[in-house]
Amino acid sequence: MSLSEFDLIDRYFRGCGAKRTDVRVGVGDDAAILECPAGAELVAAVDSLVDGVHFPQGSPAASVGHRALAVNLSDLAAMGARPAWALLALTLPQADESWLSEFAAGLAALARAHDVALVGGDTTSGPLSVTVQLLGHVPRSAALLRSGGRAGDAVFVSGTPGDAAAGLAIEQGRLAAAAEPAAYLRERFLYPAPRVALGECLRRYASGCIDVSDGLLADAGKLARASGCGLEITYGEVPVSEALLGAVGEERARELALTGGDDYELCFSVRPAQVARLLAEVPPQRWGYTRIGTLRESPGADVLRDGAVMSLSHSGYEHFT
Ligand code: ADP
Ligand code: MG
Numbered sequence: 377m378s379l380s381e382f383d384l385i386d387r388y389f390r391g392c393g394a395k396r397t398d399v400r401v402g403v404g405d406d407a408a409i410l411e412c413p414a415g416a417e418l419v420a421a422v423d424s425l426v427d428g429v430h431f432p433q434g435s436p437a438a439s440v441g442h443r444a445l446a447v448n449l450s451d452l453a454a455m456g457a458r459p460a461w462a463l464l465a466l467t468l469p470q471a472d473e474s475w476l477s478e479f480a481a482g483l484a485a486l487a488r489a490h491d492v493a494l495v496g497g498d499t500t501s502g503p504l505s506v507t508v509q510l511l512g513h514v515p516r517s518a519a520l521l522r523s524g525g526r527a528g529d530a531v532f533v534s535g536t537p538g539d540a541a542a543g544l545a546i547e548q549g550r551l552a553a554a555a556e557p558a559a560y561l562r563e564r565f566l567y568p569a570p571r572v573a574l575g576e577c578l579r580r581y582a583s584g585c586i587d588v589s590d591g592l593l594a595d596a597g598k599l600a601r602a603s604g605c606g607l608e609i610t611y612g613e614v615p616v617s618e619a620l621l622g623a624v625g626e627e628r629a630r631e632l633a634l635t636g637g638d639d640y641e642l643c644f645s646v647r648p649a650q651v652a653r654l655l656a657e658v659p660p661q662r663w664g665y666t667r668i669g670t671l672r673e674s675p676g677a678d679v680l681r682d683g684a685v686m687s688l689s690h691s692g693y694e695h696f697t
Pocket of ligand 1: 389464465466494495498499
């Protein structure tokens with residue numbers, strides 16, 4: 377490496393992200409020292425992105441930095457937690473300074489937007505892979521869990537799932553679309569917007585929550601299973617963006633919304649008695665979420681179309697190959 381490891385860390389990662397007064401010791405010592413608020417529980421998540429597996433080879437470096445943090449922000453959002461501190465384990469084939477500065481800028485911008493400080497990490501040489509560990513906190517016993525749902529609870533999803541899967545397909549040349557929807561959908565894959573504020577807000581309303589990373593149907597099914605129930609989703613209620621509709625038509629748009637992946641939206645359950653309060657106090661038009669179904673006693677996850685159970689393949693990926 378032309379750049380020493382020390383210089384690399386110093387140039388790109390010291391002071392990266394937000395400045396926080398609860399960071400007693402950050403980048404530069406052997407470990408970070410962080411002060412958790414009194415009465416709070418620590419919430420921790422870690423996710424690795426491997427080149428060519430979790431993002432296409434040759435992805436913009438800023439997107440890799442953004443997504444490495446975004447996937448973890450989404451996990452903390454699903455817990456109703458407030459993110460605070462991140463650690464970055466970076467494996468690089470070489471110290472490419474233009475790649476590193478774009479990567480760090482992508483990571484830092486999203487970190488600042490969510491008041492997250494980068495407090496440490498590790499730098500090694502090898503095939504490109506990025507691991508971010510994210511720490512945050514939540515008031516004691518207030519976290520949202522996958523297991524909190526109950527039969528009869530209403531099920532909601534934020535945003536418009538399916539966009540990112542279409543964006544990835546466009547990025548990889550498996551799907552063609554007009555310039556404007558294509559740009560929007562690619563952006564949704566490259567720079568997902570994790571629903572951190574919504575997650576924190578939902579602590580007062582939701583019974584259970586999960587983030588949608590593997591496809592809405594699969595992840596809503598996980599929420600239901602963890603809650604000891606099953607799930608019915610109404611096909612016609614699954615929200616899809618205008619861009620996705622324009623790019624692939626209604627049939628494939630709904631199927632992608634149900635099975636796509638990489639959405640980083642929230643899927644959550646709400647007790648029937650809390651639904652009116654949720655809709656009044658957290659206006660769906662402002663926050664961007666939609667009711668898609670209901671938890672039920674009998675296990676399994678079904679999509680109902682005109683009252684009949686639809687059969688869906690569980691991967692949107694194959695529809696473009
Ligand atoms: P050690 O030998 O103790 O592991 P390092 O030289 O790996 O120390 O790291 C020195 C300091 O730089 C530590 O505070 C570590 O947390 C931080 N650090 C190393 N790599 C990164 C990185 N990619 N991003 C942020 N901080 C890093
Ligand atoms: Mg180290």
